[in-house]
Amino acid sequence: MNQDAKKQRAAEAAIGFVEHDSVIGVGTGSTANYFIDALAKQKGRIDGAVASSEATASRLKTHGIRVYELNETGDLALYVDGADEATKHRTLLKGGGGALTREKIVASASRRFVCIIDDSKLVDRLGRFPLPVEVIPMARSFVARQLVKLGGQPELRRGFTTDNGNLILDVHNMEIADPKRLEEKINQIAGVVTNGLFALRPADILLIGTEDGVERVT
Numbered sequence: 001m002n003q004d005a006k007k008q009r010a011a012e013a014a015i016g017f018v019e020h021d022s023v024i025g026v027g028t029g030s031t032a033n034y035f036i037d038a039l040a041k042q043k044g045r046i047d048g049a050v051a052s053s054e055a056t057a058s059r060l061k062t063h064g065i066r067v068y069e070l071n072e073t074g075d076l077a078l079y080v081d082g083a084d085e086a087t088k089h090r091t092l093l094k095g096g097g098g099a100l101t102r103e104k105i106v107a108s109a110s111r112r113f114v115c116i117i118d119d120s121k122l123v124d125r126l127g128r129f130p131l132p133v134e135v136i137p138m139a140r141s142f143v144a145r146q147l148v149k150l151g152g153q154p155e156l157r158r159g160f161t162t163d164n165g166n167l168i169l170d171v172h173n174m175e176i177a178d179p180k181r182l183e184e185k186i187n188q189i190a191g192v193v194t195n196g197l198f199a200l201r202p203a204d205i206l207l208i209g210t211e212d213g214v215e216r217v218t
């Protein structure tokens with residue numbers, strides 16, 4: 001079974017967490033897209049969704065799912081999203097698709113965060129995948145220098161602008177021994193919007209698509 005089929009398995013399992021007539025948060029990426037497609041098959045199950053990116057908003061709308069602004073809804077009962085890496089402690093590394101800031105906002109505004117991944121994303125320690133950091137354009141070089149001081153090797157994601165009009169630095173070889181501390185530390189650098197560590201607000205439930213079915217970590 002390939003990685004996509006495992007992503008789809010995890011995404012379909014997340015449907016079980018969706019309450020009827022609710023407004024839910026929806027993440028970004030290929031796994032989140034499988035979730036949107038599964039949601040679309042359940043016509044009228046939800047009232048609508050808050051999207052974590054323009055791409056997700058447009059996919060939701062294409063399927064006839066109503067898209068709300070987070071400012072209209074208040075807190076959400078559920079957020080469903082993928083990840084680039086996850087540990088058994090449910091800490092995540094996200095932002096491969098560059099939507100990390102809106103993803104973190106919607107995750108933080110949600111009472112329950114269900115993260116859907118295939119089993120290749122499960123790691124003992126975060127950081128093999130380069131850590132995305134969203135930066136205000138004028139601060140790019142300054143932030144890059146601070147990230148080097150923290151032991152990483154930042155690389156500008158060329159030809160990419162976030163939905164918020166900012167840039168992404170992908171930080172290679174960062175030592176992530178204490179994800180919460182590093183998340184806070186990077187976020188304190190002036191010019192950083194946020195970074196792709198989800199340790200202060202980890203997932204509540206991990207659904208891992210495997211060869212044998214879906215493993216659940218709570």
Ligand code: 5RP
Pocket residue numbers: 027028029030031032081082083084093094095096097098099100103
């Ligand atoms: C986007 C993300 C995605 O959740 C992450 O990149 C995983 O993507 P995929 O489901 O395509 O493997 O954080 O910013």
